[in-house]
Amino acid sequence: MIQKLCDHFEEIFGALILAVMVTVAFVNVITRYFIFYPLAFTEEITVSMFVWIVLLGTSAAFRRNAHLSMTFVYDFMPLSLKKVSFIISNAMCLVFFALLTWLGGVQVWDEIDLGVTSEALAIPTAIYSAGVPAFSALIIVRILQSCRDIIRDGSYR
Numbered sequence: 001m002i003q004k005l006c007d008h009f010e011e012i013f014g015a016l017i018l019a020v021m022v023t024v025a026f027v028n029v030i031t032r033y034f035i036f037y038p039l040a041f042t043e044e045i046t047v048s049m050f051v052w053i054v055l056l057g058t059s060a061a062f063r064r065n066a067h068l069s070m071t072f073v074y075d076f077m078p079l080s081l082k083k084v085s086f087i088i089s090n091a092m093c094l095v096f097f098a099l100l101t102w103l104g105g106v107q108v109w110d111e112i113d114l115g116v117t118s119e120a121l122a123i124p125t126a127i128y129s130a131g132v133p134a135f136s137a138l139i140i141v142r143i144l145q146s147c148r149d150i151i152r153d154g155s156y157r
Helices: 002-007 009-035 041-064 079-114 131-153
Strands: none
Touching: 002 009, 009 041, 041 131, 079 131
8 A cells, every 4th residue: 555655646646736726726716707806825826836746747757757758869879878878868867856956955945044935825935845855856766766677677778
């Protein structure tokens, strides 16, 4: 059960976030057209949660090795160059998401130190921003898992 939860964390959490986003957006539409008073906080919630969903989708894509790639040149490479290209591209992804994790963490700490609050709900913006370093770290884990599986199978061929 726990293994299945870990394997499908992105889908489960992403579905919950999407359900919240849809509900909040639907309530905003209803209030805008029937009460003629839009709710200001809905945009704040949906935009922040959209960032979380994008990062969760990226993590799921790396887990399944289904991320966007251009393989035209890669397919014509000899096996030795394919392996080098595979290692370099995954190393670049790891560096990028490690930087995103670091810089996202710095942003969260800065928002905590400065006491920054959101405009509509007046809650700490660090709550919204915390998803960036957390899910970037999850992406790093998924990249490493995918690399392990691909190298073990030799499917980079």
